[in-house]
Amino acid sequence: MRIGIVCYPTYGGSGVLATELGKALADKGHMVHFITYQQPVRLNGFHANIFYHEVQVPTYPLFDFPPYESALSSTMVDVILNQKLDLLHVHYAIPHASTAYMAQQIVAKHGRYIPFITTLHGTDITLVGKDKTYAPVVTFSINESDAITAVSHNLREETFKSFPIEKDISVIYNFVDTARFARKDLPHFRQAVAPNGEKILLHVSNFRKVKRVPDVVKVFKQVRDVMPAKLLLVGDGPDRPSIECLCRELGLCDDIRFVGKQEQLEDVMSISDLFILPSEYESFGLAALEAMASQVPVLSSNAGGLPEINIDGVTGYSSPVGDVDQMAAHAIAILKDDNLLAQLRKGALEQASRFHIDNIIPQYEALYDNVLQAALVK
Numbered sequence: 111m112r113i114g115i116v117c118y119p120t121y122g123g124s125g126v127l128a129t130e131l132g133k134a135l136a137d138k139g140h141m142v143h144f145i146t147y148q149q150p151v152r153l154n155g156f157h158a159n160i161f162y163h164e165v166q167v168p169t170y171p172l173f174d175f176p177p178y179e180s181a182l183s184s185t186m187v188d189v190i191l192n193q194k195l196d197l198l199h200v201h202y203a204i205p206h207a208s209t210a211y212m213a214q215q216i217v218a219k220h221g222r223y224i225p226f227i228t229t230l231h232g233t234d235i236t237l238v239g240k241d242k243t244y245a246p247v248v249t250f251s252i253n254e255s256d257a258i259t260a261v262s263h264n265l266r267e268e269t270f271k272s273f274p275i276e277k278d279i280s281v282i283y284n285f286v287d288t289a290r291f292a293r294k295d296l297p298h299f300r301q302a303v304a305p306n307g308e309k310i311l312l313h314v315s316n317f318r319k320v321k322r323v324p325d326v327v328k329v330f331k332q333v334r335d336v337m338p339a340k341l342l343l344v345g346d347g348p349d350r351p352s353i354e355c356l357c358r359e360l361g362l363c364d365d366i367r368f369v370g371k372q373e374q375l376e377d378v379m380s381i382s383d384l385f386i387l388p389s390e391y392e393s394f395g396l397a398a399l400e401a402m403a404s405q406v407p408v409l410s411s412n413a414g415g416l417p418e419i420n421i422d423g424v425t426g427y428s429s430p431v432g433d434v435d436q437m438a439a440h441a442i443a444i445l446k447d448d449n450l451l452a453q454l455r456k457g458a459l460e461q462a463s464r465f466h467i468d469n470i471i472p473q474y475e476a477l478y479d480n481v482l483q484a485a486l487v488k
């Protein structure tokens with residue numbers, strides 16, 4: 111198949127997922143065309159079946175807001191017609207579903223029907239999409255999609271609750287390449303981070319309010335009060351300055367490292383003992399799944415789709431949003447008890463294998479086949 115993938119190229123779950131999906135489809139022989147405004151973060155290296163089309167957004171003094179959506183739709187049209195795409199798969203509803211609809215209408219004038227699939231990722235539904243500024247367009251373009259997928263049952267339910275959706279939504283979970291994230295022994299790296307054998311706690315996110323990173327720091331404070339420990343904060347985003355202030359206020363600067371955005375996440379995960387994701391909402395929690403594949407138990411909130419991934423008492427523990435004391439008590443219990451840690455590590459790895467890339471990619475391929483069959487009669 112010739113597949114066009116549209117996503118946010120930045121450091122974030124939906125873009126990472128879309129890029130890994132494209133790479134996996136290319137490995138299976140499909141021709142994959144990424145259409146984005148910059149090279150997606152995990153799209154590195156040459157692959158014979160992968161093509162990248164950059165969306166250029168020309169500016170003009172009249173434009174206070176350069177019309178990105180028009181540029182994106184026009185680029186989609188160009189790629190659909192010239193690369194003879196069979197379908198488009200857009201990730202994150204805003205604005206990708208409405209731009210895909212526009213492109214679909216334009217290529218129809220050229221006598222082509224191009225189906226498009228919209229994958230809902232989370233905040234496009236639960237936060238931004240609900241805003242009345244966007245809701246009519248989001249509702250319309252989701253309903254116009256040839257197929258809709260959500261990354262968890264929770265997100266599917268949230269979508270039906272928040273929007274008058276007229277079609278079914280298939281749940282296709284996030285996935286992980288368990289070989290890539292298999293835990294490695296990296297003694298020198300571990301020694302550099304925790305020179306005195308301290309336990310290593312890890313958080314990875316885009317440091318937005320929804321992630322509740324201050325809770326991570328507060329949990330860590332309670333842990334470090336009772337045992338030697340280090341915290342690695344991976345990623346970056348708007349809340350970072352206030353989190354740095356909190357670290358200083360709590361006297362934790364020597365034990366917390368902000369390591370920025372990391373491409374070799376699997377190495378960081380390999381040296382970690384516990385992953386913390388206390389989000390206000392999380393449709394799935396891809397980073398938590400990647401941690402589990404690296405045998406790192408997860409402490410998470412029980413918000414959104416997280417309980418579908420992090421099984422309480424099996425792969426880690428989940429707590430009510432904001433219950434820092436309970437999260438800290440769980441963290442201390444795990445880190446003090448090697449048997450419990452080993453048992454949760456085993457549970458985490460087993461759970462990750464259920465979301466193995468080889469189990470999930472065929473679900474997308476089957477959906478593409480269905481959509482193409484249905485398009486034949488349009």
Ligand code: GMT
Binds near residue numbers: 121284391394396
């Ligand atoms: O987590 C973020 O804020 C980034 C966001 C995105 O769209 O890039 O991630 C969302 O999509 C991921 C991939 O499907 C999910 O694993 C994340 O749980 C989801 N984030 C939220 O729902 C907050």
